[in-house]
Amino acid sequence: MSDVAVDIRQLTRRFGALTAVSGLTLQIARGEVFGLLGPNGSGKTTTIRMLCGLLDPTDGTAIIAGLDVRTAAERVKMQIGYMSQRFGLYEDLTVAENLEFYGGIYGLTGRAGADRTAEVVEFLGIAGRLGQLAAQLSGGWKQRLALGCALLHRPPVLFLDEPTAGVDPAARRNFWQAIHDLAHGGTTVLVTTHYMDEAERCDRLAMMSLGHLIALGSPAEVAAQVGGKTLEDAFIILQERDER
Amino acid sequence: MMPRFWPMFRKEFIQMKRDRLTLGIMIGIPVVQLLMFGYAIQTDVRHIPTVVLDQSRTPESRDLIAAFENTGSFRIVAHVDGQPGLDAAIERGHAQAGIIVPPGYARDLGRGLTATVQIVIDASDPLSSQSALAAAAGVGQVRNLGALTAAAGGANAAIDVRIRPRYNPGLRSPNYIVPGLVGVILTLTLVLVTAMAIVRERERGTLEQLIVTPITKTELMLGKIAPYIGVGIVQMTAVLTLGRFVFDVPFSGSLVLLYGVSLIFVIASLSFGLFISTLVQNQQQAMQVSFFFVMPNILLSGFMFPRAAMPLPFQWFSEILPLTHYLQVLRGILLKGVGIRAIWPQVLILCGFAVGLITLAVRRFHKTLD
Numbered sequence: 001m002s003d004v005a006v007d008i009r010q011l012t013r014r015f016g017a018l019t020a021v022s023g024l025t026l027q028i029a030r031g032e033v034f035g036l037l038g039p040n041g042s043g044k045t046t047t048i049r050m051l052c053g054l055l056d057p058t059d060g061t062a063i064i065a066g067l068d069v070r071t072a073a074e075r076v077k078m079q080i081g082y083m084s085q086r087f088g089l090y091e092d093l094t095v096a097e098n099l100e101f102y103g104g105i106y107g108l109t110g111r112a113g114a115d116r117t118a119e120v121v122e123f124l125g126i127a128g129r130l131g132q133l134a135a136q137l138s139g140g141w142k143q144r145l146a147l148g149c150a151l152l153h154r155p156p157v158l159f160l161d162e163p164t165a166g167v168d169p170a171a172r173r174n175f176w177q178a179i180h181d182l183a184h185g186g187t188t189v190l191v192t193t194h195y196m197d198e199a200e201r202c203d204r205l206a207m208m209s210l211g212h213l214i215a216l217g218s219p220a221e222v223a224a225q226v227g228g229k230t231l232e233d234a235f236i237i238l239q240e241r242d243e244r
Numbered sequence: 245m246m247p248r249f250w251p252m253f254r255k256e257f258i259q260m261k262r263d264r265l266t267l268g269i270m271i272g273i274p275v276v277q278l279l280m281f282g283y284a285i286q287t288d289v290r291h292i293p294t295v296v297l298d299q300s301r302t303p304e305s306r307d308l309i310a311a312f313e314n315t316g317s318f319r320i321v322a323h324v325d326g327q328p329g330l331d332a333a334i335e336r337g338h339a340q341a342g343i344i345v346p347p348g349y350a351r352d353l354g355r356g357l358t359a360t361v362q363i364v365i366d367a368s369d370p371l372s373s374q375s376a377l378a379a380a381a382g383v384g385q386v387r388n389l390g391a392l393t394a395a396a397g398g399a400n401a402a403i404d405v406r407i408r409p410r411y412n413p414g415l416r417s418p419n420y421i422v423p424g425l426v427g428v429i430l431t432l433t434l435v436l437v438t439a440m441a442i443v444r445e446r447e448r449g450t451l452e453q454l455i456v457t458p459i460t461k462t463e464l465m466l467g468k469i470a471p472y473i474g475v476g477i478v479q480m481t482a483v484l485t486l487g488r489f490v491f492d493v494p495f496s497g498s499l500v501l502l503y504g505v506s507l508i509f510v511i512a513s514l515s516f517g518l519f520i521s522t523l524v525q526n527q528q529q530a531m532q533v534s535f536f537f538v539m540p541n542i543l544l545s546g547f548m549f550p551r552a553a554m555p556l557p558f559q560w561f562s563e564i565l566p567l568t569h570y571l572q573v574l575r576g577i578l579l580k581g582v583g584i585r586a587i588w589p590q591v592l593i594l595c596g597f598a599v600g601l602i603t604l605a606v607r608r609f610h611k612t613l614d
Contacts, residue, residue: 052456054613073611077458088453092262093255104251105457149453 005030005157005188006051010060013046020046022211023060028190028204030156033183035202036192037222037231039239042208044192045085048161051190052082065156078106081150081158085165087142091135095126095145098134099152106153120148124178140171147178158182160191164198176201196232205231209238248459252467260471267475270437274429274479275486281421282491289372291319295339297330298323302350308361311387312343317379330364340366341376356395411579419494422487423574424547426480427567430506431513431541434476438517439530441468442609447526455611465606469514476510477503496581502574505587508594509570515601516566522608541567566597 006028013021021043028034036044049055051062053073062069065079089098099120103113121127124144129137134145143163150158160179164172176198179189183203193199205222207215215225215234228234260267294312298305312318321339324330333339342364352359363380367373393400412419445451454464480503487493517534524530542548544558545567551559562568569590576582576590584591 049613053611054452054456056612056614074458074460077456080456082453082456084449084452086449086452088449090255090259090450091448092259097255097258101251101255102457104254105248105454105459107247107458146453 003030004028004063005032005065006034006190007063008047008051008060009062011047011050011057011062012059013043013050013055014058019211021050024208024211024213025060026206026213026216028188030188031183031186032203033179033189033191033201035199035205036190036208037199037205037235038192038208038214039235039242041210042242043211044208045161046211047208048082048159048190048192052080052159053077078153079156081153081155083143083146083150083158083160083163085162087134087146089134089142089146089149092133094131094133095137096130098145098149099130102149103152108152116152116154120151123151123181124148139166140168140175143167143171143175144178147175151182156187158187158189158191160189162192162194164193164195172198196230196235199231207234207238209242214238246460246463246466248463249467249470252459252463253470256468257471260475266437270433270475271478271482273433274425274483277429278422278425278483278486279490281425282418282487289375290316292317292341292372292376293321293339294318294341294343295322295324295330295333296320297325297327297342297344299347300345300349304350304353305345308345308349308383308387309343311383312380315379315383317376318343334364334366340369340372353391416492418487418491419579420575422483422491422493423578424571425487426483426506426574427509427545427570428542428547429479429483430476430510431567432538433479434472434510434513435517435520435538436531436534437472437475438469438514439520439524439534440527441518442521443524443527443530452613455613461606461609461611465518465602465609469511469518469602472514473507473510476513477506480506480510493578495578497577498583501584502577505570505573505577505591505594508591508598509566509573512566512594512598512601515598515605518605519601519608522605541565544568546571566594569593569597 004027006026008027009025011021011024012019024043024047036047038044046055050057051064051069053069053076057070064076067076067079069076090101093101099117103109103117108116121130124147126141126144126148129141129145134142137145147160147163164175167175172195179191180201183189191198191202199205200219202219204217205215205219206213207222207226215222217225219231223229223231223234226234226237228237296309298309309320313320318341322333324333327344330342330344334342344362344364346360346362349359349361361384363376365373365376365380409415442451445454484495488495516537520530520533520537524533540561544551544554544562545565546562547567551562551568554562573587573590573594576587580586
């Protein structure tokens, strides 16, 4: 496998007359924490959904871990972990049952499966909650469980769509620590966010506006490209421009 | 083969077990419906309240009225003095039938003329009026025959028609209703429960997480319906047991055959629900579409109304309803005690429905959000 984990070229998605993502081209290196930044409606979620195979691209290509999402969508699914914006696990199952279910779906059975689950439980520190129904968890614990289920099969690429929405600051910090740990281990992470402090913690950023890529580079470079002193300035400049 | 079927099955099973309300309804519905249908719905109408206008007032006329009452179809509730009284009783609903014996009844009978008797029936309810009509005609025939035989000097009747009502000699409604009810309850509950299955995951946002995994469409669909096969079998057993011990419904045929064919029907119903689930956007739509499909099953399958009485296009239409074929199997096995040789065409058709519907559901379902 090359050092490019995600290779997106001219990726486009239209919903009727609306073009949600227009000619997006970018590459993400292996082990990079890459942030996708932009106001609501800029096309972040649509992009992630296309990369996961949840939406078919109207045009363009995306190669993930060497596999084309348009022609090998089902094989791509073994290579990726995904956390949706909304909590996507079963609230009427316990933490352990959710982990067991996704483990089973990813083919982790027997001793190896149990070992891997124990490893993820340990990594995320959720051992004390295994018997609880997912519905009873707080936002922070739900998000950890969701990350755990997405990690079970050791995917080389992780897609996280606003993973820290509705999570308290302490839990957010822990979560980002986990993300960086994973990246050090060679996992590629593509994350969308609204929080500037989180954006600052990414290796590189892409800023999107109305489906277009506006700026690409390190957080400081992106701020400069959009014309703001800080990333937050840049974001507000963009948002105001979009709303006009 | 299908390694992800078992995790899916386990998950669905746990969720089903935890959803106490739905599970309770699914087991409760059969019991309530059985008692309701079994006790309340009697299609063999008896003891119709009847008023008598006897203008003859002779031993002959009283004998005739007694003959009507003895059929068991008529229950004399009042004697009236004139036509207005009789009309009023029927209009007010105090009586559903009236027997009018004209003044010259005994005289005509004595002279060997044709004596007339008039029966007035409130036919706004065709079911009860039919049974009254048949009973009245029967009384007339028996009397005629008696009179003719007497006139011919005691000769034997030329033809003796002997009717043997097979399979349900008592012509009891429960024998007909209860087996049908098994099919109706399975259709009603199983179609609805799986129609909700996929849209519920879509609404709760869990489908999105599920379809980014390598699970195949077939594994997902089969895992969803499998736990409910067990529910269907439990429902069926409940209805049959109650039917046997509370309503004395006979049990003539092979239980193994009955359960085998029922398994196929249960799978067909669940697959039908899954197919609906792939057509709709939310649970409310799923409910509406299910009822839209379930109603013709109940009305046209021959559960309530005989198919032979339907216009031909509706008879053809009812052929594409799984319940139509399953009812024939149920009544065949339970009442007639037939074996596979009598019902294999229906069994083949049901297999076709099961395989066809699940294939259709899998093909309609896409592992994308749009």
